[in-house]
Amino acid sequence: MLNKLEELKERFEEVSKLIVLPETMADMKKYAKLNKEYKELERIVKDFHKYKEVVENIDNTRAMLATEKDPEFREMAKEELDSFQKEKEILEDNLKAMMIPKDPNDSKDVILEVRAGAGGDEAAIFAGDLFRMYERFAETQGWKVSLMDVTEGSSGGYKEIIASVTGEDVYGKLKYESGVHRVQRVPATETQGRVHTSAASVAVLPEMEEVEVDVNMSDVKKEIFCASGPGGQSVNTTYSAVRLTHIPTGIVASCQDEKSQHKNLDKALSVLRARIYEIELKKHNDEVGAARKSMVGSGDRSDKIRTYNFPQSRVTDHRINHTVYNLPSVVNGEIGDFIEKLRIADNTEKMKEGSGALTD
Known part of the structure; x- marks a missing residue:
């Protein structure tokens, strides 16, 4: 791993030079990419310098112990050596953790989409x-949730609801929620008390900037219409809602939550960019092939990931075989335990791939 760290140090020095070139400053997309790489490498290189200094201190202290005869000086040297060894272990752990391949989207805001699946009205209620579970979790994280598009269910809940979630490391935490969620319970409409199984799908898409996903507006069909959902008289009587269709892919994105057509257009474009990115990412992954099939899944919206069993108050995440019996707390937004266990499982797999001492 030392060789890899030396390569990263050389790359850091290269990026340091590239980022200040006039041609880089003139290209916002290139500058943003290099600036992000610079910040990520800077942390690794800083700890790598500390690590090399500590290793040198250990070598020097050992050399002194080999020749020093004075008992007092030897005792002091041994204490210093113990201190250096502990510092070395901490720096090794930090460097190994930083060497885990980072998802470049972890720090991004997200487009959260929840859709009713199989189960009719009960699926919409579950959606x-x-x-609401994600809204409450977002509150605990200090995130902001803004509605973008809503289609309500006939008996409550939503056939589809789309919102933007903004804050710190939103995608890095919510990305593990993408997939199919199942519910097992007695629906309110069930007269004989039978337990039914329904489903809803969750998609968590990283919100992409214009410089990251370039959407050619000549490829986009724009339609405006009156908002049909709740929002007051001005929302429902003015042509403020926007529907965008990306002609090359057939992707449709709409937003009707704002009174301003311009704001709805901006939000719809955000959804469009996120969905186009999702398609391109899947295409890239299919072409490259899955070198590593993560135990936490690919985040694909078709993966069955979690079951909520109301009669037993049980919630099971099938990716890590983790079960808890506090369903009311979970649906009230306490999903941090699941997310943390999934993150640890994911990082453990990545560390196994890059395992080895720094002396390798």
Whole structure:
């Protein structure tokens, strides 16, 4: 791993020179990419310098112990050596953790989409439960949730609800929620008390900037219409809602939550960019092939990831075989435990791939 760290140090020095070139400053997309790489490498290189200094101190202290005869000086040297060894271990752990391949989207805001699946009205009600669960979790994280598009269910809940979630490391935490969520419970409409299984799908898409996903507006069909959902008289009587269709891919994105057509257009474009990125990413992954099939799944919206069993108050995440019996707390937004265990499982797999001492 030392060789890899030396390569990263050389790359850091290269990026340091490239980022200040006039041609780089003139290209916002290139500058943003290099600036992000610079910040990520800077942390690694800083700890690598400390690590090399500590290793040198250990070598020097050992050399002194080999020749020093004075008992007092030897005792002091041994204490210093113990201190250096502990510092070396901490720096090794930090460097190994930083060497884990980072998801470049972890720090991004997200487009959160929850859709009712199989199960009719009960699936729509469950989709509403899931969305409220994420709203409450977002509150605990200090994130902001803004509605973008809503289609309500006939008996409550949502056939589809789309929102933007903004804050710190939103995608890095919510990305593990993408997939199919199942519910097992007695629906309110069930007269014989039978337990039904329904489902809702969750998609968590990183919100992409214009410089990251370039959407040619000549490829986009724009339609405006009156908003149909709740929002007051001005929302429902003015042509403020926007629907965008990306002609090359057939992707449709709409937003009707704002009174301003311009704001709805901006939000719809955000959804469009996120969905185009999702398609391109899947295409890239299919072409490259799955060198590593993560135990936490690919984040694909078709993966069955979690079951919420109301009669037993049980929630099971199938990716890590983790079960808890505090369903009311979970649906009230306490999903941090699941997210942390999934993150640890994911990082453990990545560390196994790059395992080895720094002396390798």
